[in-house]
Amino acid sequence: MDVFLNRIKQGQHIRLLEAHSALSAMIIENTAVVGNNGSKKAFDGIWLSSLTVSTIKGLPDIELVDITTKVNLIQEIKRVSSKPIVVDCDTGGLNQQFSFTVSALAGAGATAIVIEDKVGFKQNSLFDDHHSQVQDTIENFCDKIRIGKSTPTPHPIGIIARIESLVLGKGMDDALERAAAYISAGADGVLIHSKDKSPESVISFAEQFVTAHPGVPLVCVPSKFNSICDEQLFASGFHIVIHANHLLRAAYPAMFNVAVDILTHDRSYEASDKIMSIDKILTLIPGSQC
Ligand code: SPV
Ligand code: MG
Numbered sequence: 672m673d674v675f676l677n678r679i680k681q682g683q684h685i686r687l688l689e690a691h692s693a694l695s696a697m698i699i700e701n702t703a704v705v706g707n708n709g710s711k712k713a714f715d716g717i718w719l720s721s722l723t724v725s726t727i728k729g730l731p732d733i734e735l736v737d738i739t740t741k742v743n744l745i746q747e748i749k750r751v752s753s754k755p756i757v758v759d760c761d762t763g764g765l766n767q768q769f770s771f772t773v774s775a776l777a778g779a780g781a782t783a784i785v786i787e788d789k790v791g792f793k794q795n796s797l798f799d800d801h802h803s804q805v806q807d808t809i810e811n812f813c814d815k816i817r818i819g820k821s822t823p824t825p826h827p828i829g830i831i832a833r834i835e836s837l838v839l840g841k842g843m844d845d846a847l848e849r850a851a852a853y854i855s856a857g858a859d860g861v862l863i864h865s866k867d868k869s870p871e872s873v874i875s876f877a878e879q880f881v882t883a884h885p886g887v888p889l890v891c892v893p894s895k896f897n898s899i900c901d902e903q904l905f906a907s908g909f910h911i912v913i914h915a916n917h918l919l920r921a922a923y924p925a926m927f928n929v930a931v932d933i934l935t936h937d938r939s940y941e942a943s944d945k946i947m948s949i950d951k952i953l954t955l956i957p958g959s960q961c
Contacts, residue, residue: 673827675829675910678715679910684901685910686714686715686716686901687912688718688917689720689918690718690719690748691720691724692747693747695922696717700751715754716755716782718913719744720915721761722795722916723918724744728740733794734793741776742776742778756781757783758781758783760772761786762786762793763815763819766815769818772784773818774823777822777825778824778825782828782829784829784830785831786831787834788806788812796835806836809848809849812856813852813856816856816857816858817857820856820857832854833863834863837865837873838866850863851884860888861889862890865891865895866895867895868896873909877904877907878907881908890911891904893912925945928942
């Protein structure tokens with residue numbers, strides 16, 4: 672977490688992109704563009720998304736991917752990228768189990784983890800219908816944060832508290848009350864989530880949060896409200912922006928279209944300009960040929 676805190680102290684902002692495999696992490700590691708001010712613009716870290724890590728395994732996003740699988744994925748990603756990794760830990764599980772999760776992910780080299788304040792049967796927050804989703808009590812979730820923060824780890828790992836009040840229709844006051852409580856319990860940062868198409872509610876949260884908790888890392892995930900630019904979110908008070916599922920969402924239609932092309936034309940020739948050349952894939956991973 673220090674790597675993020677140091678950047679934030681220097682007035683810098685952090686942009687994360689989702690990876691679900693070592694290959695997708697390689698794209699994050701190696702992609703850079705020239706920004707508007709002429710300087711190099713790259714991603715600052717990797718988001719290990721529960722949605723995409725589940726989807727890539729053909730599983731629904733309901734906390735089925737176990738901790739060992741996440742540890743292994745972190746290790747695979749670390750072979751190809753040195754960027755900080757933030758892990759989506761869903762609800763964090765039972766409080767009694769949480770310290771094992773924290774020590775396993777810290778041991779694997781995660782920079783921070785995010786836990787969301789829901790209990791019971793967790794589903795993805797972006798569904799329109801949220802009626803079966805239950806928010807944790809402030810007391811219980813604060814206990815979970817304290818358990819995480821008091822877990823001995825080989826290096827400090829950040830615990831970011833994700834607030835679901837806006838997603839679950841509990842309102843702004845509830846979200847702000849929870850933010851204050853979670854920070855008092857030791858959270859290293861707060862993620863405010865929303866499934867609105869408009870960024871209005873998260874921006875209003877950010878304005879009030881920044882006044883009440885200056886310097887505490889504030890995170891957002893513009894999955895639904897994606898017409899707003901990262902720079903506008905940073906200007907509104909957010910320090911970290913997570914693009915949470917885009918590489919897998921890009922990969923699926925690309926693969927599907929090639930599958931259709933091969934069946935349609937009874938050969939792969941027509942798909943040639945949609946796919947990487949044989950030469951390129953043979954040399955994509957260094958060390959393939961001696
Ligand atoms: C995930 O990536 O699994 C998330 C973010 O939790 S979102 O799907 O936007 O809720
Ligand atoms: Mg998730």
